[in-house]
Amino acid sequence: MSATFTKSMARNVFYGGGVFFFLLFLALTFDTMKVLPKRDNSQNITPAVAHGKKLWETNNCIGCHTLLGEGAYFAPELGNVYVRRGPDFIKAWIKGQPTGVPGLRQMPQFNLSDMDIDDLIAFLKYASEIKTNKWPPNIEG
Amino acid sequence: MKQANPQSNIGATVIWLILVVLTLTTWRIGEAGMVGKSTMLLLLFIAMIKSQIVANYFMALRHTRLIWRAIMFGYFVIVGGLIAFAYLISLA
Amino acid sequence: MDAQSTHISLVEMSNYQLATGKKNLPGDFALWIFIFAEMLVFGVLFVAYAFTRAYHIELFNESQLTLSRTSGAINTLVLITSSYFVVRGVTAIKQGVSKQCAYWLTGAFLLGGIFISIKLVEFHAKYAADISMSTNAFYMFYLSLTFFHFMHVLMGMIILAFIIVKVRRGGYSAQDYVGVETGASFWHMVDFLWIILFPLVYIIR
């Protein structure tokens, strides 16, 4: 190994390298934030979508489902469920839970009002229109 | 105590001149709009010469253990080789 | 503590040189690990560029023509010259002439500034033309590679600035110049990578 290898230089490289790559990360973040409006479907965020997102969160949907591939892997991907199933199916499905079929995975009954479910569906529609670089590979999510 | 080599400054200057000439050559080739397999290989060859000159003379690796020079040369062989390969399959 | 460990390592180094006639890597090995890591990242990016181009030849050829080869070439000359200055600076400090070393390194630093300025003009032209990393695959690589390299030039300049200040204070000598060599090695790496980047992105088609 090389003879000149000092702890103080290793420390300097650590600080320098850490700051350097964090700054690079900030620069990329800055660019991302600038480009995002073209991709994130934010022009379609309505009060209904905002309320739908809150319902999504306060009922911990992410505890079973994935959304754009992130979440739990216990139940189907919902980022594209609006396209896969359509609003009517989703509404009926949420209302019909739990199925109570013995041995099968059960989704709880969340006792949402019709309006709540509509807002949730609005949120899922908004999510399905985000430009995700063509993910998922097919409709099954 | 190290003795400074009076030749070393002249040597470095010559090296610098070679690098300048090679850079201008690369630039001329670009301006002339030359394309094709042999141009590509020539440009990569010039880049290899330049990069190894920088490694051996500017970075002063030529007096070091073989392993370090081998890394710098191997680096160019692998990276340059893969670049050449990618261009060759696309030019074919 | 630091001075002592530097002293010990210098002794070890000269023993090694006496034994084998070969030197170790110039400068501190800790930075060399970083240099190799950076070269690896750039290497992967270079190869990724070439292979992506193989699938989008026309797009790459067309977009490549919008780059200014001349400013690329000038920047190459600027970096080569600054590297040469750094070499002279290291030679000067090895001879114990701190003042000359500081001049050469300051020259290299200023050339770094010229590189940055020219690059900024290039970036601005692309920005004004509404070209970004999301425009197409070529610009994605062009901007990623050159910006990533640009940041390395900035970092190299910061390192040079620290060294210049220390040289002016007489912090290095003909016996103790590892710090100068370390900074010099980083600066040469920046040069080394640009020497590959320039023909690859600006010229070869």
Place this chain on the structure above:
Amino acid sequence: MKYTSQAVAKPYFIAAIALFLGQILFGLIMGLQYVVGDFLFPAIPFNVARMVHTNLLIVWLLFGFMGASYFLVPEESETELYCPKLAIITFWVFLAAGAMTVLGYLLVPYASLAKWTGNDLLNTMGREFLEQPLPTKVGIVLVALSWLFNIVMTVLKGRKTAISLVLSLGMLGLAVFFLFSFYNPVNLVKDKFYWWWVVHLWVEGVWELILGAMLAFVLIKVTGVDREVIEKWLYVIITMTLVTGIIGTGHHYYWIGTPAYWQWWGSIFSALEPIPFFMMTVFAFNMVNKRRREHPNKAAVLWALGTSVMAFLGAGLWGFLHTLAPVNYYAHGTQLTAAHGHLAFYGAYALVVLTMISYAMPILRGRAANPEKAQIMEMWSFWLMTISIFFITLFLTGAGIVQIWLQRISPTPMSFMAVQDQISIFYWAREGAGLVFLIGLLVYICSFFVKGDSRAIE
């Protein structure tokens, strides 16, 4: 024990192990729910069990980190802890907050919990791993700040070593990046983007500083290798961690609405993320081979080496497996991710905390090492847990590959639930391995109660 204030680490370690046990029990519940869907429904629905499972993991690791730093920093700084009382108060606050939160998850519907805890004031709940109610989140910040304050003050008044510096930096990063958990815009893409600033920059960034510092400390102690050498390599390794890991965040930005260039940035840098882990493995084995003393605590050496290997396998190799964008396109959000998550968290973080506990606990109990019988049990538990988590990972990897094939690649893709039926055999096998893991953990806990003659502390 060199400094009496190190004793505050003990309750932290005990709490960590207890919560670890809780985590595993809920893991087993979830594992069974994967195959017996209505198990414990509606008493403990899957989402609740998962929340408890993951949150307990985070909390017990934090307990472990805190206990470890309260043990390690006085010794590094060669001075008593700045304020042991504060450390004890922090312990009880954190334990109470943790317990209340878990009870809240289990006893109250999540929507009601959100309403009662002021989620309407500031929406932060209902995002993976950040499910904690607002008061808990604030509590975590306060606890982290109190911890940071105590440690930094101790470092400032005593000797400043690379290890305590790196540890403090890691803790600072932990506290700072957690603040992004309070930012939850309606814009889903931004929400997800900054969510990763907590999750990724924690586990693939600042936590690795903490991990590195803890491992370096134990290696210095058990091998007797020169501090200069170990600290030098600590710096080099964590440099590589930050170089690769920060931009490596990009491997989460492929498919969530962020620009396509992240596929390149993320792929290239995250593909290099195994490097620091590999260096850590080489480094740990090197140091142990070069050891200048035979430390009586053989178990601690085993845990330390295990950490370096399993972190490389779990975080490095299994991460690399699906980090390249073209692969991740198919692997994203499947059981493959779960496989990686399990081995990475166990290998890197669970093991490093257990390493620290294994080294520190005997000392806290007034001896250099545990009696041989206890150590042998500890080693048994290491192998039981490590092998079983490795099998869990293998089974989940198998499940993931079949899932990817049937659901995403096959010309006639099957629906998610239909695929889940097809891969239930993997889930059964995973549950079996999980039971072995539980046995391993129980053996581990028992090892603390084994009596026998042990060498007194020098």
